[in-house]
Amino acid sequence: MSTNIPYKIYLEESELPQSWYNLRADMKNKPAPLLNPGTHEPMTAEELSPVFCEELVRQELDDTTQYFKIPDEIVSFYKMYRPSPLVRAYCLEEKLQTPAKIYYKFEGNNTSGSHKLNSAIAQAYYAKKQGLKGVTTETGAGQWGTALSMACSYFDLDCKVFMVKVSYEQKPFRREVMRTYGASVTPSPSETTNIGKKILAEHPGTTGSLGCAISEAVEVATSTEGYRYVLGSVLNQVLLHQSVIGLETKSALDKYGIKPDIIIGCAGGGSNLGGLISPFMGEKLRGEADYRIIAVEPVSCPSFTRGTFAYDFCDTGMVCPLAKMYTLGSGYIPAPNHAGGLRYHGMSSTLSQLYADGLMEAVSVPQTEVFKAAEEFARIEGILPAPESSHAIKVALDEAKKCKETGEEKTIVFGLTGTGYFDMVAYEKFHNGEMDDYVPTDEEIAASVAKLPKI
Numbered sequence: 001m002s003t004n005i006p007y008k009i010y011l012e013e014s015e016l017p018q019s020w021y022n023l024r025a026d027m028k029n030k031p032a033p034l035l036n037p038g039t040h041e042p043m044t045a046e047e048l049s050p051v052f053c054e055e056l057v058r059q060e061l062d063d064t065t066q067y068f069k070i071p072d073e074i075v076s077f078y079k080m081y082r083p084s085p086l087v088r089a090y091c092l093e094e095k096l097q098t099p100a101k102i103y104y105k106f107e108g109n110n111t112s113g114s115h116k117l118n119s120a121i122a123q124a125y126y127a128k129k130q131g132l133k134g135v136t137t138e139t140g141a142g143q144w145g146t147a148l149s150m151a152c153s154y155f156d157l158d159c160k161v162f163m164v165k166v167s168y169e170q171k172p173f174r175r176e177v178m179r180t181y182g183a184s185v186t187p188s189p190s191e192t193t194n195i196g197k198k199i200l201a202e203h204p205g206t207t208g209s210l211g212c213a214i215s216e217a218v219e220v221a222t223s224t225e226g227y228r229y230v231l232g233s234v235l236n237q238v239l240l241h242q243s244v245i246g247l248e249t250k251s252a253l254d255k256y257g258i259k260p261d262i263i264i265g266c267a268g269g270g271s272n273l274g275g276l277i278s279p280f281m282g283e284k285l286r287g288e289a290d291y292r293i294i295a296v297e298p299v300s301c302p303s304f305t306r307g308t309f310a311y312d313f314c315d316t317g318m319v320c321p322l323a324k325m326y327t328l329g330s331g332y333i334p335a336p337n338h339a340g341g342l343r344y345h346g347m348s349s350t351l352s353q354l355y356a357d358g359l360m361e362a363v364s365v366p367q368t369e370v371f372k373a374a375e376e377f378a379r380i381e382g383i384l385p386a387p388e389s390s391h392a393i394k395v396a397l398d399e400a401k402k403c404k405e406t407g408e409e410k411t412i413v414f415g416l417t418g419t420g421y422f423d424m425v426a427y428e429k430f431h432n433g434e435m436d437d438y439v440p441t442d443e444e445i446a447a448s449v450a451k452l453p454k455i
């Protein structure tokens, strides 16, 4: 093992992954298939293709092909902001006086500010290749909409984003980044769709929800010639594209003969974590190595730690296929004071199966602790982290502090998924002491889970 490990381990451009790794190929217990919400039969490619791009449907349903070659056009785009650095957190180790060795993979070095661009560019590419005119999607906080608008402008595709009305009004800067890249951004619910009109008639003055925005985006995609709907997390295809994070991380570590003991990531819909852990989990599944893998989620949206492993709707509008996953129920909405992101009610079906099989752990953390960790990290390592990413920071700090007590020299790797520049309202709440740690009661969760579809 080399002792001279640099602060930043960069890969050469020529070392960029040339294929995505499909973790499902190495799973003995495959994730359960998506089901048609009407018939409860597995969704076929024919049923999925009016909604999603053909090649993406193929990737979604393929759980046997180990590697998918990354098309040259996507590799060229990746070269503009990848490989992303793997940073050795020497300053943090010093400050904590821990014998632990801490590394983080930083995905916030692109204009969209997060890892979401890795899948956005792939989805835009396949839409273009199919000869489509454009794509539709929803966005809540705005990271996905921003990433997708960048990707669509690169391939000269139209991009229609339905942005939850409250975010549209409260996050004007995200909105303007999307418009800079040529996307049209519509506050949801809107008068431009039937479902939007219906919701507005029933709930005048509503500030919208992710579920409603999904329903509007799907309606436009399926009723407009040459359009399809795209999604930024949860789906198998998104985890496949995000495997680029894990493959780069592994190559960088291998260069210096480093083997991690613990791998930590935040979990919203599961795409960054699924991507980061993929090659490591692959080794674990094939019996070649062992790692502790920890998913971190908010106490206010605890799908892994307090959810039920069952079939559920992927959206509040109940228009999308059913997925078997750890879920809090598709009607579950985190407390209004929740500011840290990761507010999706379910979890990727691939990660859900791995968790059910005992191959990974999950913990939930309160948001005030998350922001404390974010501030500590910003002050020591210099990077202003996204609140979502700070969930992983919090648990990495906890594990490093444990090593200080036990004297163990563990190697910890965590995913730093993005920057927090557009989240300063949340930081402001924290600084003003206006943030609390609402923990949902068992009754609230039970009431939401009671509405799961009966399969």
Ligand SMILES: *Cc1c(COP(=O)(O)O)cnc(C)c1O
Residues within 6 Å of the ligand: 113, 114, 115, 116, 143, 144, 232, 233, 234, 266, 267, 268, 269, 270, 271, 272, 273, 342, 386, 388, 389, 417, 418, 419
């Ligand atoms: C969207 C997002 C997440 C959570 O999504 P996953 O699909 O769970 O990865 C985490 N961090 C950042 C910065 C994000 O934008």
